Amino acid sequence: MPLLWLIVAVLVVSGAGYVLGRSRAVAQAGGDTRALHSLPFYYGANVFLKIVVPAFGLLILWLLIQPLVVDRVVSGTIPADEVREGSSIGLVMAEVTRTAKGMTNAVAEGALSADALRDGSMDPEEVTQALKDAGQVVTSTLTAPIIEAAQLRNRMSATGSVIMSVVVMLAALAGLVWGVRESAPAFRARNVVEQGIRVMLIGAASIAVLTTIGIVLSLVFNTVEFFRLYPASQFFFGLEWAPSFSGRGGASDLGVLPLLWGTLYISLVALAVAVPIGLFAAVYLSEYASPRMRAVAKPLLEVLAGIPTIVYGLFALLTVGPLLVSVFGDGGMLGVSWQGGGRAVMTAGIVMGIMLIPFVSSLSDDIINAVPQAMRDGSYGLGATRSETIKQVVLPAALPGIVGAILLAASRAIGETMIVVLGAGAAARLSLNPFEAMTTVTAKIVSQLTGDSDFASPEALVAFALGMTLFVLTLGLNVLALYIVRKYREQYD
Template identity: 75%
Template sequence: MPLLWLILIVVAIAAVGYVLGRARALQSAGGDSRGLHSLPTFYGANVALKTAVPAFGLLIVWLLVQPIFVNSQISGMIPDTEVEEGSSRSLVMAEVRRTAYGLENAVAQGNITEDAASNANADIAEVTQSLKDAGQIVTSEITQPILLAAQSYRVMNSGGYSVMSIAVILIALAGAVFSWRQTQSEYRARNVVEQGVRVLLLAAASIAILTTVGIVLSLVFNTWEFFKLYPASDFFFGTTWSPSFSGRGGSSSLGVLPLLWGTLYISIVALLVAVPIGLFAAIYLSEYASPRVRSFAKPMLEVLAGIPTIVYGLFALLTVGPLLLEVFGDDGLGWMKAGTAVMTAGLVMGVMLIPFVSSLSDDIINAVPQAMRDGSYGLGANQSETIRQVVLPAALPGIVGAVLLAASRAIGETMIVVMGAGAAARLSLNPFEAMTTVTAKIVSQLTGDADFASPEALVAFALGMTLFILTLGLNVFALYIVRKYREQYE
């Protein structure tokens, strides 16, 4: 049963339970709601919650546990001879899953029959060709053990989902019947519902934490698999980035230093553009501009934040790049050879970051108490001296936070870099040369007919982990600055 149908069935049972629970509560009070402990809606909500929450809880747990269980069972079916030297069992399992999903899609599209997809003695070449005809990517040779494991994987997943559907519906019906039978006029439905809603709100608040933990664990495990195949010292200290998809291990040079340098260099250029302009704009809007000018200028400035990054990339490629090439190229100063360069991406990214700095800085400056300004004026300082010596120091923690938020945004940018800075990974101080960043290479490594069991594909997770640690360091530094200066002005 499709997952959407299962969810709709549970929601329908909960809705019917709400109506029946409300009606039973009124019936138990003789049709007079004044004889009930709680409002009729609470009785209906009690039935709906006890129907939906256990069912969806079982659904979520099942969806989390089944892949782990199936993977452990299928992994035991794979002989050690299938685990090549320089590989690992988890990478072979990735091939099994990819083959299983390919068979599922090929059966759905009619490129292969169900009997052929489930036949343990199926011809390997025929199955491989059927997968290719179905548009499924086949990046490595499918062996007989891999095919058998993939077929078992399909059967176990399909059976598990069928059992899950039945169990979820039965739990929903059982919850509806149990809570419906509880519904009496003296039942404290409001207390139960409010406590249940409180638990649901706590669970919703925990989603962000659990999501962060899941992302980190995904990065850590896949990064660990990468370092099993490629030396960590060569990755962190290598000065050459030259991936070559020529099989597991290959002859690739996967040094991260050129990518980190390109990321930091382009981000620095962008911040050199965004921070002064954004900060000066915030000072003008908060301290000098009239209400009429502010009401017009601030929304217009914030429009820059709503422009898609692909549009900025086209602007860098078609406008800023040719303009810089005309000034600094062979017809000008001779410093620039092509329109794609660090300066091109940095300037455009800086324009994109201006509203991040200006808007947040403007809000922080406006939050400085007026009493501090009045005290400065009372001591004889003029407006510029008050801004420089009182307002900005008081607002410094928030301004630092705005700048570091812009820095994190610059480090994570992809489209402007791809279209404006080029794809060359190099260590150079020349801002008029093409370079690339970590995010751009993550995209390129996971795009195309890549073997996702190879170090050239797994390196994307190592790059993502490196980027995560870099941005985490920025956030820790921002927290240190904020705490240090906030104590001074509290």
């Protein structure tokens, strides 16, 4: 049974259960709802929950566990000599999974014969060509063990889907019988339903935590897989980034230091633009601007936050880059030849800083406005001027929050991609010249995972190692910011 039909069937049974549970409770009370412990709605809702929760719970668990079991069984059938040098069983299984999906789609489109696959009358070259003709992604000529493993995976998945449908429907019917039998006038339906809703709300609140754990685990597993194929010392301490998809990465240099340097360099330039402008704008809006000016200026400033990053990238490529070349390029206004092209660290940094101004200004403005007015009045009462009050009272009191706003802007800068791709170029280099083209970790993650990348190679898996590196870097920034916030809070409490 298709998954959508299974979900619809469970919902139909649950709807019928709601009606049956409600009707049975009212009927046993002789039609007098006052004889019921709870409102009739709760008796129907009790049956509904006893059908939906077990059925959908089993469905979700089955969908999560079945691929793991199938892959474990299939991987045990792959010969050891099929794992080529520079590869691993995990990468071979990725190829098996890709082949299995391609065969399913090719059979559905009529490009492959299911009978020919079943009796083995097609050799691997014919299967490979048929998959390519059907538009399926095939990175190399498939071998007989890969094809057999893919067929086994499809058979086990199909059998598992049938068993899943039966088990889920049996759970739904069992919940229906259980809930309807409980629909008696003395049954505390309201207590049971409210307790069930509470458990569901707790589960919903846990989704964010579980999602975070899932993201981290996916990064960790793929990063470990990458380091099985590529030395960690060369990745973390290599000074050159030169991936090559030939020979399964044998000739590739995947040093992350040039990418980290480009990421930090562009982010520093962006923060050097955004922090002063954003902080000064926040001070003006909160301490100097009239209510009418504030009502106009703050929304206009926050419009910058709603502009898509691709538009900022085009602005960097078509406007800021040529402008910098006309000033700092060969034959420019200053008579120097520092910048040879429009793509450079300064181009991306300036435009990214403009994009970050609303993050700094809006948050800092809210934080400064949260400083109690009594602190300002006390400063004025001691004879301080407005500027002295801002420097010596307001800003120190708001400093922890301002540090948080700067941290948010730094995290946004580190994770930016499109402005870097269009404004900074794609050159991975270690240089102090801000007028040279460089690139960042996020830009290389995109480039490594787009196109016809072979996921059985270190060049594709390196994207997860880069993502894990960014995750650790951001976590370090958070820890540093927390230390700074606590230090200054102790000083100004």
